[in-house]
Amino acid sequence: MTLTIEPEAELVRRAARRDGAAVAALLAGLRPGLVRYCRARLGRIGGAYTTADDVAQEICLAVLRALPGYQDQGRPFSAFVYAIAAHKVADAHRAAMRAATVTADDAPPEHPDADPGPEQRAVATDLARRLSVLLDRLPEMQREIVLLRVAVGLSADEVGTIVGMTAAAVRMAQSRALARLRTLAGDTFGEVAA
Amino acid sequence: MSGRTPESGGEVDLAAIARDDELLDALGRGDPAPEGDDLAAMLAAWRDDLGEAVDDDPVRPATPALPAVRPRRVRLGRPLVRVAAAVVVLAGVATGLGIGSRDAGPSSPLWALTQVLHPEQAEVRLIEDTIRQARSALAAGRPDEARDLLDEALRRLTSVEDPSTVRRLAAEIDALRRDLVATVPTPAPAAPNPSATPTTTPPSPGGGTGPQAPASSTPPPSPRPSSSPLVVVPVPELPDLPGLSPSSAAPSLPGLPLPTPDILD
Known part of the structure; x- marks a missing residue:
């Protein structure tokens, strides 16, 4: 698994060119952080992290879609990713608030x-x-x-x-x-x- | 810098800020909390809890938790195992979807992924699809639609880079174009020959089969002029129109003073 050791900038560049292995490695690196972020922000909805994990997955796809646009921005990649993440989580949060009341388990x-x-x-x-x-x-x-x-x-x-x-x-x-x-x-x- | 003090009271001291920063860095890496720091222990437990089963295959529902069985001792080892497992799983999923989506057409459920992962491949699929539609439009006797579709396919072809693919698709488009030309003009040439000199139907061939049929039909007029002066007629006819215009203008003018007839009556 030399993939994980590769510098992020190079990975991002290759992933933006739709290099399959780079996309996989990039997502593998991003996903745990995104999942924790979504779980922390959204909590257990209906007793499980399912919704949070779905949102994390959605963010991964959104990041992939937006990847070609990242090159020009010159910001750290994490800033790019978590700007997308914050946006998606806010959407999901609003939807969840509308759908159900927060559990008293908290x-x-x-x-x-x-x-x-x-x-x-x-x-x-x-x-x-x-x-x-x-x-x-x-x-x-x-x-x-x-x-x-x-x-x-x-x-x-x-x-x-x-x-x-x-x-x-x-x-x-x-x-x-x-x-x-x-x-x-x-x-x-x-x-x-x- | 020495602005407000933290909530707990006491002065803002840079050493404390640096210490907190280091602690958060360590916790952020997943390191265990230092002994005797209750808040750090809570933060570490919280981070751990959030990361529970992150490495599960995202596509399938999480395995019915076996929390008690999971060893908790290997705190530093586990994240590495997780990352490795996540890489393996994701590489598998991504490769599977990647390969699967490579050949997905616009109607496939993998089409969205194809567009993201293989944009050029997606373009090729779109062109093939357009050519297919053109073929069936031609077969169904809708040549205009077929022509539009072929034009679109040709336009899209400019964004394909692979030369052999371009050749293949261009050949398909060419072949269909020839079929199209072959089917359309047949009614048109039949009309001009007989009589109908004024309506030599120059408009209809000009519309579609321009390159082919009209080229052969235009020469004939030149030998004929002597025998059929009528061919020249169209030219004088045009001047005739202006000649008519005064007469046509006249009737329109009376239109305005319409009331007058009433008065006369």
Whole structure:
């Protein structure tokens, strides 16, 4: 699998020329991040990530279609991809909001640590769920930055291009977001401990 | 820089910003959270949860989760395995669709993919399809439609680069053109010969079969002029029209003072 090691710029160039192997490798590299992004943004709709994953798939196709137009823009490729992604997710979000009310499952369990279960997995899932609740309490921009930085794994510079900030502003905002999350988390931990 | 302070209070210090930045970089790579950092642990668990089963074949519904069985220990190894698996699966899917879509025609469900992955191939399919339509239009006795379709096929052919494909398609178009020319003119030449000198039907051959039939029919007029002065008539006839115009203009003028007759009556 030498494909994954290939520099992205070259992959993108080849994929834009409809090189089948390059398209496959590019999608393979993009998809996990896109799936995490969509899942983080859309959550479990009807208890499953199916909708989010479908949207991720749709974004992959949209990226492929738009690929020939990318060359001229001179932006980082991730910015190009996640601009498309944000747009598609917003569409899907509106559609989902219209179709169904958000599940109450997102609320944190009342006694998160009361029933740790035999598996670490339960704890991890619980932690993940609690974090997504905390994220909902962040200002939208901070949430998006944390999402792109952690869920997708983009650099501060890339995120800056996507959200229209300097990298320095992104670093300030993300520190602020972390501080706020720590405060919020501290509150919940405190409640649990008390 | 030293503007507002983070929510938790305390000063904005650059070291903390750098530390947070590093932490987010690490979490973004999928690294495990550092010991003793509850928020980092939550973020790591969250990222992991979001990435659950990402490598599943996107086309098929996800396998009925066996979450408990999945080993959770190999934190750093798993992402690599996932990426490798995703590459294999996607390469398979992409190759399969890629190959399948290569030969898909406009009516195929893979047509959209063909247009994305093999634009030139898609163009060739479109041209072939257009030629096919032209052929059936010709067979059904709709030569005008066939001609339009052939013109369109020829226009599209300019965007095909592969020389052998261009030759093949051009040959098909040429052959159909000849068929078209052969079928259309037959009624036209029959008319001019007999009499009907004024209506030598120059318009009808000029419309379609220009290159072929009219070329042979135009010479005859030159030998004939002596025997049939009528052929020249068309030219004087045109001047005649202006001559008529005064008379035709006259009736139109009276039209305006229509009321007068009434008054006269």
